Amino acid sequence: MSTVNPLPSSAPVSADFFRCLVSNMRSGVLAIDCGGRIVLLNDEALRLFRLPATGFSGQRFEHVLGEHPDILRVLSGVFDRPTLPSRAEIRMKSTDTVVGYSLSLVRTEAGAVIGAAMFFKDLTYVEQMEERERLRDRLAAVGEMAAVMAHEIKNPLAGIEVLAGLVRRKTPDNPDAQALVTDIINEAKMANAIVQEVLEFVRPVRLQVEPTAVVEPLTSAVALADSQARRGGCRVKVAVPDELPRIRADRHQLTQVFANLIINAYQALDGKGELRIEARAAATAEEGALVPDTQHAIPSIVVDVIDSGPGIPVDRVEKVFQPFFTTKPQGSGLGLAIVRKIVDAHEGRIDLASPPGGGTCFRVTLPVEPSH
Ligand SMILES: Nc1ncnc2c1ncn2[C@@H]1O[C@H](COP(=O)(O)OP(=O)(O)OP(=O)(O)O)[C@@H](O)[C@H]1O
Numbered sequence: 525m526s527t528v529n530p531l532p533s534s535a536p537v538s539a540d541f542f543r544c545l546v547s548n549m550r551s552g553v554l555a556i557d558c559g560g561r562i563v564l565l566n567d568e569a570l571r572l573f574r575l576p577a578t579g580f581s582g583q584r585f586e587h588v589l590g591e592h593p594d595i596l597r598v599l600s601g602v603f604d605r606p607t608l609p610s611r612a613e614i615r616m617k618s619t620d621t622v623v624g625y626s627l628s629l630v631r632t633e634a635g636a637v638i639g640a641a642m643f644f645k646d647l648t649y650v651e652q653m654e655e656r657e658r659l660r661d662r663l664a665a666v667g668e669m670a671a672v673m674a675h676e677i678k679n680p681l682a683g684i685e686v687l688a689g690l691v692r693r694k695t696p697d698n699p700d701a702q703a704l705v706t707d708i709i710n711e712a713k714m715a716n717a718i719v720q721e722v723l724e725f726v727r728p729v730r731l732q733v734e735p736t737a738v739v740e741p742l743t744s745a746v747a748l749a750d751s752q753a754r755r756g757g758c759r760v761k762v763a764v765p766d767e768l769p770r771i772r773a774d775r776h777q778l779t780q781v782f783a784n785l786i787i788n789a790y791q792a793l794d795g796k797g798e799l800r801i802e803a804r805a806a807a808t809a810e811e812g813a814l815v816p817d818t819q820h821a822i823p824s825i826v827v828d829v830i831d832s833g834p835g836i837p838v839d840r841v842e843k844v845f846q847p848f849f850t851t852k853p854q855g856s857g858l859g860l861a862i863v864r865k866i867v868d869a870h871e872g873r874i875d876l877a878s879p880p881g882g883g884t885c886f887r888v889t890l891p892v893e894p895s896h
């Protein structure tokens with residue numbers, strides 16, 4: 525076991541120690557001198573500003589950070605302002621990153637200002653978590669209302685079906701009436717199916733967790749999707765490496781997740797183009813692993829369902845997960861809401877990328893060992 529010995533208060537701390545301390549900090553640190561030249565830019569700052577790891581010391585900050593006008597605005601005039609923000613947030617449009625920061629002046633022991641420092645933290649992940657939290661609350665409220673409505677509608681619907689059946693029996697010699705009544709019964713059946721789907725959606729997810737090789741639900745999902753939607757002439761490529769770790773998951777519910785995504789892809793492809801399903805393991809945040817506490821990545825499996833269809837417009841990206849949002853004449857708009865609910869129950873996440881050139885990628889990330 526390693527122990528950490530506190531330094532005696534009089535022991536001098538080497539410049540090397542300070543350099544390593546600042547360099548390894550989880551927060552970004554940027555310091556400039558009074559002439560606006562960079563004195564320090566630690567590793568996290570380089571990562572956030574997407575700068576190569578070469579020395580920027582002595583260069584003017586306007587040159588080094590030219591690509592990030594939002595940061596330039598924060599730093600300009602830092603020596604002239606009466607007060608400096610100790611807790612502020614900006615969105616760096618250049619990288620679409622939300623950054624929390626504080627600014628302070630660097631003073632000598634005698635109080636003379638010799639520079640300024642900016643400390644900052646990437647808040648993008650935290651913000652996404654908050655957005656998910658809000659969506660979950662909204663879903664809970666919508667779900668409760670839908671459950672009540674579905675229950676109320678079920679009874680009169682059953683009544684319509686029974687009464688229509690009676691009319692059919694009473695008009696055996698009237699083919700026109702028979703045809704109309706059959707239509708009524710079919711419509712009532714369809715409404716009933718939607719009500720069932722709603723009730724299923726609002727029911728809490730109960731997982732039957734078991735060690736699962738992700739290839740199993742993926743294979744079942746492709747078969748299920750083929751039986752429920754038209755694949756037509758689209759090519760389907762499944763790439764799942766053999767050595768992937770098994771995950772603790774409910775394979776039937778995961779089948780439903782992937783089947784929904786594949787059905788959506790078939791519908792978007794409309795009989796032509798390509799669907800790719802790719803799975804891989806991820807251990808670090810950079811590889812796409814889950815970071816539940818925003819600090820430590822946990823072993824995860826990433827599954828991408830990618831179609832070459834028309835894509836999803838940017839302003840629709842968040843909406844598609846909302847219950848009842850659909851652009852299809854026969855759609856209920858519950859597919860992706862159910863997908864998100866099941867993925868949430870597995871403590872995973874679902875993301876969507878739709879580049880401007882077309883095509884859609886739904887990414888499901890699942891923990892190998894969920895905490896439940
Ligand atoms: N792969 C995709 N490409 C393009 N648009 C998509 C894709 N997947 C989903 N969408 C859009 O998201 C909407 C919502 O999808 P969702 O699966 O929740 O409902 P739905 O497919 O319309 O109906 P349901 O799944 O209940 O039959 C779709 O109507 C469609 O506009």
Ligand SMILES: [Mg+2]
Nearest residue numbers: 784788859860
């Ligand atoms: Mg769907």
